[in-house]
Amino acid sequence: MPHLYLVDGSSYIFRAYHRLPPLTNQHGEPVGAVYGYTTMLWKLADQLHKADGPTHLAVILDKAEETFRNAMYDQYKANRPPAPEDLVPQFPMIRDATRAFSLPCIEEIGWEADDLIASYTRAALAQGWQVTIVSSDKDLMQLMTDPAVDMLDTMNNRRLGPDDTREKFGVGPEKLGEVLALMGDSVDNVPGVPGVGPKTAAKLILEYGDVESVLAAAPSMKPGKLRDNLIEHADMARLSRKLVELASDVPLPEPLEGMELKGIPEPPLRAFLAHHGFKSLLARLSAAADPAPAGPAEAAAPAPAAPEDPPCDLDAYETVVTEDALDRWIAEARHQGWVAVDTETSALDAMQADLVGVSLGLAPNRACYIPLGHGGTDMFAEKPVQLDRGAALAKLKPLLEDPAVLKIGHNLKYDLIVLGRHGVRVAPYDDTIVMSFDLDAGLHGHGMDELAKEHLGHQCIAFKEVVGTGKNQLGFHEVDLKTATRYAAEDADVTLRFWRRFKPRLAWEGATRVYEMVDRPLVQVLADMESAGIKVDAGALARLSDDFSKQIAALEEEIHGLAGFKFTIGSPKQLGDVLFDKMGIKGGRKGKSGVYSTDVNELERIAADKDSPGREMVLKVLDWRQLSKLKSTYTDALQAQINPRTGRVHTSYSLTGAQTGRLSSTDPNLQNIPIRTEVGRQIRDAFVAEPGNVILSADYSQIELRLAAHIADVPALRDAFARGDDIHNMTAMELFGELNRDTRARAKTINFAILYGISRWGLAGRLDVTPDEAQAMIDRYFERFPGINRYIADTLTNAREAGYTTTLFGRKTHFPRLKATNPNERAGSERAAINAPIQGTCADIIKRAMARMGPALLDAGLPKVQMLLQVHDELVFELPEGDVEAAKPVIERVMATAAEPAVPLSVPLGVEIGVGPSWGAAH
DNA sequence: CACATCACG
DNA sequence: GACGTACGTGATGTGC
Numbered sequence: 001m002p003h004l005y006l007v008d009g010s011s012y013i014f015r016a017y018h019r020l021p022p023l024t025n026q027h028g029e030p031v032g033a034v035y036g037y038t039t040m041l042w043k044l045a046d047q048l049h050k051a052d053g054p055t056h057l058a059v060i061l062d063k064a065e066e067t068f069r070n071a072m073y074d075q076y077k078a079n080r081p082p083a084p085e086d087l088v089p090q091f092p093m094i095r096d097a098t099r100a101f102s103l104p105c106i107e108e109i110g111w112e113a114d115d116l117i118a119s120y121t122r123a124a125l126a127q128g129w130q131v132t133i134v135s136s137d138k139d140l141m142q143l144m145t146d147p148a149v150d151m152l153d154t155m156n157n158r159r160l161g162p163d164d165t166r167e168k169f170g171v172g173p174e175k176l177g178e179v180l181a182l183m184g185d186s187v188d189n190v191p192g193v194p195g196v197g198p199k200t201a202a203k204l205i206l207e208y209g210d211v212e213s214v215l216a217a218a219p220s221m222k223p224g225k226l227r228d229n230l231i232e233h234a235d236m237a238r239l240s241r242k243l244v245e246l247a248s249d250v251p252l253p254e255p256l257e258g259m260e261l262k263g264i265p266e267p268p269l270r271a272f273l274a275h276h277g278f279k280s281l282l283a284r285l286s287a288a289a290d291p292a293p294a295g296p297a298e299a300a301a302p303a304p305a306a307p308e309d310p311p312c313d314l315d316a317y318e319t320v321v322t323e324d325a326l327d328r329w330i331a332e333a334r335h336q337g338w339v340a341v342d343t344e345t346s347a348l349d350a351m352q353a354d355l356v357g358v359s360l361g362l363a364p365n366r367a368c369y370i371p372l373g374h375g376g377t378d379m380f381a382e383k384p385v386q387l388d389r390g391a392a393l394a395k396l397k398p399l400l401e402d403p404a405v406l407k408i409g410h411n412l413k414y415d416l417i418v419l420g421r422h423g424v425r426v427a428p429y430d431d432t433i434v435m436s437f438d439l440d441a442g443l444h445g446h447g448m449d450e451l452a453k454e455h456l457g458h459q460c461i462a463f464k465e466v467v468g469t470g471k472n473q474l475g476f477h478e479v480d481l482k483t484a485t486r487y488a489a490e491d492a493d494v495t496l497r498f499w500r501r502f503k504p505r506l507a508w509e510g511a512t513r514v515y516e517m518v519d520r521p522l523v524q525v526l527a528d529m530e531s532a533g534i535k536v537d538a539g540a541l542a543r544l545s546d547d548f549s550k551q552i553a554a555l556e557e558e559i560h561g562l563a564g565f566k567f568t569i570g571s572p573k574q575l576g577d578v579l580f581d582k583m584g585i586k587g588g589r590k591g592k593s594g595v596y597s598t599d600v601n602e603l604e605r606i607a608a609d610k611d612s613p614g615r616e617m618v619l620k621v622l623d624w625r626q627l628s629k630l631k632s633t634y635t636d637a638l639q640a641q642i643n644p645r646t647g648r649v650h651t652s653y654s655l656t657g658a659q660t661g662r663l664s665s666t667d668p669n670l671q672n673i674p675i676r677t678e679v680g681r682q683i684r685d686a687f688v689a690e691p692g693n694v695i696l697s698a699d700y701s702q703i704e705l706r707l708a709a710h711i712a713d714v715p716a717l718r719d720a721f722a723r724g725d726d727i728h729n730m731t732a733m734e735l736f737g738e739l740n741r742d743t744r745a746r747a748k749t750i751n752f753a754i755l756y757g758i759s760r761w762g763l764a765g766r767l768d769v770t771p772d773e774a775q776a777m778i779d780r781y782f783e784r785f786p787g788i789n790r791y792i793a794d795t796l797t798n799a800r801e802a803g804y805t806t807t808l809f810g811r812k813t814h815f816p817r818l819k820a821t822n823p824n825e826r827a828g829s830e831r832a833a834i835n836a837p838i839q840g841t842c843a844d845i846i847k848r849a850m851a852r853m854g855p856a857l858l859d860a861g862l863p864k865v866q867m868l869l870q871v872h873d874e875l876v877f878e879l880p881e882g883d884v885e886a887a888k889p890v891i892e893r894v895m896a897t898a899a900e901p902a903v904p905l906s907v908p909l910g911v912e913i914g915v916g917p918s919w920g921a922a923h
Numbered sequence: 924c925a926c927a928t929c930a931c932g
Numbered sequence: 933g934a935c936g937t938a939c940g941t942g943a944t945g946t947g948c
Contacts, residue, residue: 672931756938835939
């Protein structure tokens with residue numbers, strides 16, 4: 001006979017929280033209750049097929065929302081203290097744990113867990129099943145009226161039956177509700193009758209039968225406090241009776257059959273356990289999977305196998321155009337607990353594009369497209385039948401914001417921005433582009449099409465196939481619904497398939513930490529930064545453009561005059577011909593494409609020769625180059641990038657653009673705004689704050705060198721940073737024995753060279769010395785700073801063996817070319833591999849600072865401080881002038897302690913802060 | 924589209 | 933023994 005176990009998850013969690021030590025996992029997350037919960041579930045699942053063990057199992061949770069009881073009595077559960085701070089983050093993990101056992105996790109808006117348990121109990125009894133309620137909650141004891149129902153308290157492994165209610169409350173389960181009503185419950189704030197506790201309540205009920213009869217008999221009771229209270233609080237007693245009544249007719253969100261227990265499902269559980277570092281449970285899992293493990297546990301356990309999905313069937317997708325259909329999809333997503341989401345828009349720029357449709361994916365080939373803004377370009381053309389955008393979004397918003405439903409996207413930052421503009425804040429979420437990057441950085445790109453080929457062997461419909469190219473290219477809103485559905489729903493389907501593969505791999509391959517602690521939280525942070533944008537002074541840029549134009553024109557004339565004819569100065573080919581052929585300057589070097597190199601180094605080499613015939617022209621060309629660069633790339637382009645709606649410039653950050661884990665910035669790139677020259681700096685002055693606000697810039701000083709000192713464990717460097725010494729001065733003294741301008745500059749060059757993976761020739765070129773001299777300096781450096789050598793050797797050995805390097809936070813960067821046969825290529829990879837752990841750790845740290853910044857500022861009562869930009873070791877904020885002094889220490893602290901507690905550093909992280917009316921002034 | 928150049932950390 | 937020289941990016945203009 002089927003035996004259904006219904007786990008009262010919420011009550012278990014609270015009890016586990018208080019009874020178990022406050023464990024944390026390797027990510028610093030509190031997991032004590034999760035651990036207890038996991039072992040409890042496991043214990044239950046292990047009882048499968050044993051006598052009185054479960055054949056069916058489900059976990060029922062409370063939904064943190066109002067129920068019908070609040071409508072009856074607004075004070076219901078009003079006294080309940082908020083859940084402890086370190087328990088709150090464990091709720092979603094408990095859902096993860098349940099899913100890891102492939103068990104349904106059931107919660108419904110408007111119903112308490114008790115009501116769902118009552119309803120499932122009734123349904124199971126109706127089919128003749130046996131039911132065990134895993135809880136010790138007294139309210140649930142009411143359900144033991146049927147002999148086929150019992151309860152199990154897993155904390156002390158005790159079975160409870162009807163006799164237990166008699167022992168505890170003096171009545172059987174059938175009268176328990178009456179007793180509970182009179183008693184009341186201070187925790188749930190059920191009022192009951194004052195002065196009536198369990199003993200009196202039981203006595204009254206045994207005598208009169210139920211609450212109504214007790215109240216009716218009250219006037220004839222012997223005078224006293226009890227009689228007065230019963231009369232005075234009769235209404236409260238009646239209300240209490242209703243409050244403790246369990247609803248057993250709730251529509252069941254999941255059929256009973258869906259609760260069938262199939263044992264311990266290994267791969268998802270393994271991923272979950274590994275994520276939290278539950279080592280003893282992992283070992284138990286390995287033992288269970290392989291009774292005679294050969295060798296270490298890791299080797300014994302097989303890597304998670306990729307799910308075997310059916311091929312993508314584009315005709316299986318549904319176009320959702322009715323409210324009923326939309327409701328169905330939303331309900332199904334809610335029920336399942338996760339859903340792939342993708343938005344379609346009319347353009348590529350998330351800050352400007354209009355929302356055209358949303359697609360959802362639930363399982364392979366189970367995906368839909370909800371068109372919301374198709375047609376309408378031609379006012380006479382008939383719009384296809386589709387849902388009203390506002391109405392559909394009103395239905396989707398609760399799903400997208402439901403804390404119990406995981407939303408999965410590919411490059412979700414884009415969707416977060418678009419949906420954010422419609423007042424929807426998507427949470428919780430997973431982003432498969434970020435997962436792919438954290439798993440496979442350096443191996444391949446992470447775009448959907450490329451990953452679909454790589455992991456699914458599937459060729460996605462090309463966007464261009466759908467919208468065409470060139471001047472006939474359509475906006476997605478002009479695409480017919482059938483084609484749009486095939487394209488859009490495929491994206492959701494494919495995204496979901498990625499997720500099914502990546503999620504277990506994250507834990508298995510040790511990428512969970514960097515994903516959960518560094519990159520995933522950043523997606524929303526970046527969406528917020530991009531949405532905020534930064535104000536630029538268009539007038540100032542226009543004036544600079546004008547100014548540059550005049551200077552460029554003048555220089556152009558002079559250069560043409562010196563050449564004796566007109567040519568295109570911006571063409572390296574033509575310039576090279578003029579300088580090296582026509583003017584006969586010696587020493588021209590041709591590159592592989594046969595043109596002379598005319599880059600800055602080359603031109604400066606020529607200019608350094610006082611007798612060179614080309615000196616005058618070269619100097620003017622250098623000026624011309626600088627000004628044209630600034631004009632075309634910055635002063636002209638930035639004006640065009642101002643969003644007409646917001647009046648600000650909104651860059652787009654890529655989390656997957658740089659192999660080391662750094663961000664990159666595009667459209668426009670705000671990470672390469674000039675600063676090194678005086679002319680260039682004027683452009684930074686055009687990045688301004690709104691009236692009443694200021695710009696604050698906070699940057700890590702020498703963070704890469706500090707991290708090198710820590711990672712390579714170099715005592716002399718570490719001590720210097722601990723003392724707060726100027727590190728380049730220190731290096732100069734160590735290497736050259738004297739400190740002056742020249743030795744400091746050389747020391748600085750060498751310090752950076754070390755970070756980049758040095759070569760004698762490279763250093764020689766930079767310092768203008770012979771390679772032998774450069775080698776001598778390198779040797780001396782290694783001698784003075786032991787640790788660097790060892791770091792380089794160890795890093796390369798490990799990278800060759802593993803195929804990747806790792807940062808302090810476990811971020812991997814793969815280097816497949818380390819094994820290349822081309823020595824040049826190999827050497828390049830080696831230098832990159834030496835640099836990656838340092839650059840990547842720096843990226844991890846500032847990302848963590850960014851993820852923590854918003855909450856820290858809110859905590860400090862500074863909601864108006866907005867983080868706008870990140871430039872690798874710098875964060876730029878806009879804030880009310882009056883908030884500056886309060887914000888500074890918060891920002892400083894968050895940045896300086898960003899590595900902690902996960903990664904304690906042996907060097908302090910220095911943060912420098914500047915404030916001003918513009919970005920330029922804040923430096 | 925490849926290349927050279929140059930802006931940033 | 934030759935190779936070609938610092939790590940990581942993105943935008944622009946030229947020229948094919």
